[in-house]
Amino acid sequence: MVERFKPIRFSRAGIRGLKASATIAINDRVREMWDAGRNVYHLAFGESRFPIHPKIAAALGANAQRRSYTSALGIAELRRAIAEHYGRRFDLDVAPERVVVGPGSKSLIFSALMALGEEIIIPQPSWVSYGPQVHILGKPVTFVPTRPETNYELELDVLEERIHDSRQNWGNPEVFIVNSPKNPTGTVMRPEKVEALAGFARDHELMVLSDEIYALTLFSTIPHVSISQFYPEGTVVFGGLSKSLPLGGWRVGTAIMPREKGGKALGQAMSNIASNIWTCTPAPVQYAALIAYSGDPEIEEYIEICRQMHAIRTKFLYRTMNRLGVPCVEPAGAFYIYPSFERWKEQLAARGVHNDNDLAFHLLDRYEIATLPGSDFHAAQDFCLRISSSYIDVATDEHADRLLAAFMDDPNPERFIRDHHPRMQQVAERFAQFVAELKHEAGEPDTVPNLAVV
Numbered sequence: 001m002v003e004r005f006k007p008i009r010f011s012r013a014g015i016r017g018l019k020a021s022a023t024i025a026i027n028d029r030v031r032e033m034w035d036a037g038r039n040v041y042h043l044a045f046g047e048s049r050f051p052i053h054p055k056i057a058a059a060l061g062a063n064a065q066r067r068s069y070t071s072a073l074g075i076a077e078l079r080r081a082i083a084e085h086y087g088r089r090f091d092l093d094v095a096p097e098r099v100v101v102g103p104g105s106k107s108l109i110f111s112a113l114m115a116l117g118e119e120i121i122i123p124q125p126s127w128v129s130y131g132p133q134v135h136i137l138g139k140p141v142t143f144v145p146t147r148p149e150t151n152y153e154l155e156l157d158v159l160e161e162r163i164h165d166s167r168q169n170w171g172n173p174e175v176f177i178v179n180s181p182k183n184p185t186g187t188v189m190r191p192e193k194v195e196a197l198a199g200f201a202r203d204h205e206l207m208v209l210s211d212e213i214y215a216l217t218l219f220s221t222i223p224h225v226s227i228s229q230f231y232p233e234g235t236v237v238f239g240g241l242s243k244s245l246p247l248g249g250w251r252v253g254t255a256i257m258p259r260e261k262g263g264k265a266l267g268q269a270m271s272n273i274a275s276n277i278w279t280c281t282p283a284p285v286q287y288a289a290l291i292a293y294s295g296d297p298e299i300e301e302y303i304e305i306c307r308q309m310h311a312i313r314t315k316f317l318y319r320t321m322n323r324l325g326v327p328c329v330e331p332a333g334a335f336y337i338y339p340s341f342e343r344w345k346e347q348l349a350a351r352g353v354h355n356d357n358d359l360a361f362h363l364l365d366r367y368e369i370a371t372l373p374g375s376d377f378h379a380a381q382d383f384c385l386r387i388s389s390s391y392i393d394v395a396t397d398e399h400a401d402r403l404l405a406a407f408m409d410d411p412n413p414e415r416f417i418r419d420h421h422p423r424m425q426q427v428a429e430r431f432a433q434f435v436a437e438l439k440h441e442a443g444e445p446d447t448v449p450n451l452a453v454v
């Protein structure tokens with residue numbers, strides 16, 4: 001129950017029915033535990049915490065005097081640099097006029113959702129904020145479930161069925177969100193799937209919002225292929241500096257408008273929204289971002305180093321789940337894994353754990369492990385958790401500096417984990433203990449290996 005005080009009355013638009021996300025609830029609980037001096041292994045945090053590259057940090061300092069408002073779309077130099085970056089890194093032919101810069105891709109996704117279409121199609125599972133953003137806008141949603149058996153890729157027949165059902169029910173799905181590499185599963189869409197999806201979107205005249213914020217964090221043989229390669233007239237591509245570089249708090253997001261006339265109109269619409277809400281992305285940050293998008297070999301190398309460190313840490317957590325026999329689809333990018341504990345749902349029920357939300361709190365309270373429940377990610381299956389590798393053993397700036405120095409000194413993955421990730425190894429042991437207990441309770445043979453050194 002929300003206590004009410006006049007004259008504060010809450011509006012129907014947006015806030016009514018908007019639930020506090022478990023992300024926040026878990027983070028609050030973690031903070032309480034830390035304040036009480038308790039240990040917590042924080043696997044719920046999804047931000048890159050490595051050090052800022054000195055050239056980028058210096059650029060911010062050098063531009064501190066840039067204090068005027070800029071164009072809502074971003075400064076011309078940065079839009080040009082971003083267009084060139086897309087050509088260089090993703091082989092996309094992007095004119096600078098098609099680039100929109102905003103305070104994080106989150107704000108740009110929101111303004112695109114505001115500007116476009118009526119009903120929004122969202123895959124399950126998918127990033128926490130898509131659903132709430134659509135809710136705030138008061139638009140209907142069509143959810144499309146995906147399955148671990150098919151790598152959490154969208155299945156066109158399921159998509160077709162859901163769109164059909166919605167239309168039968170007076171719905172009007174027009175905008176479709178895709179995200180690869182994907183948060184929360186770490187999975188990457190295969191190029192042939194991307195092409196098939198583009199054909200589907202074109203045939204059904206759907207607008208695609210392609211969230212490619214993790215495009216430079218791949219670590220499998222599957223290449224990143226943007227759906228805009230196949231459907232440039234109907235795709236908006238989102239990116240930014242929050243994931244490939246450790247700059248989440250700087251709030252630099254990008255959106256590439258579709259080709260042709262429609263793209264120009266959408267850019268204008270997003271500019272109108274931006275200029276009436278946030279005005280512009282902070283000017284010093286935009287000027288500093290120029291170096292991040294410049295193609296400077298040192299920065300490119302640093303993006304690569306960050307990618308490798310995320311990959312080693314994420315793969316370690318994946319292998320841990322694998323060895324413990326916890327079903328988990330192999331990640332191919334980003335810094336997440338998405339294991340399922342459904343196999344032990346009876347044993348969990350006997351502990352009073354009836355869904356993924358209970359499971360996340362159970363792990364936190366009993367094992368000091370913070371994770372996020374799949375239901376926060378619009379999950380189609382219960383008992384999944386999103387586990388992030390991005391925070392552990394880099395909790396402080398000193399840790400982050402030391403970890404980077406250690407990797408530069410010796411990039412061997414086994415030694416990097418064994419010698420520089422004490423907490424990562426401890427949390428693997430905690431999971432081993434948890435799973436051993438569940439197996440024991442289930443009467444399964446206990447075959448949990450020693451995980452201390454991998």
Ligand SMILES: Cc1ncc(COP(=O)(O)O)c(C=O)c1O
Pocket residue numbers: 046103104105106107127179182183211213239240241242248251252253
């Ligand atoms: C899939 C996805 N999209 C978008 C974002 C937003 O990133 P930003 O607003 O920092 O660009 C995130 C951040 O966690 C994300 O995981």
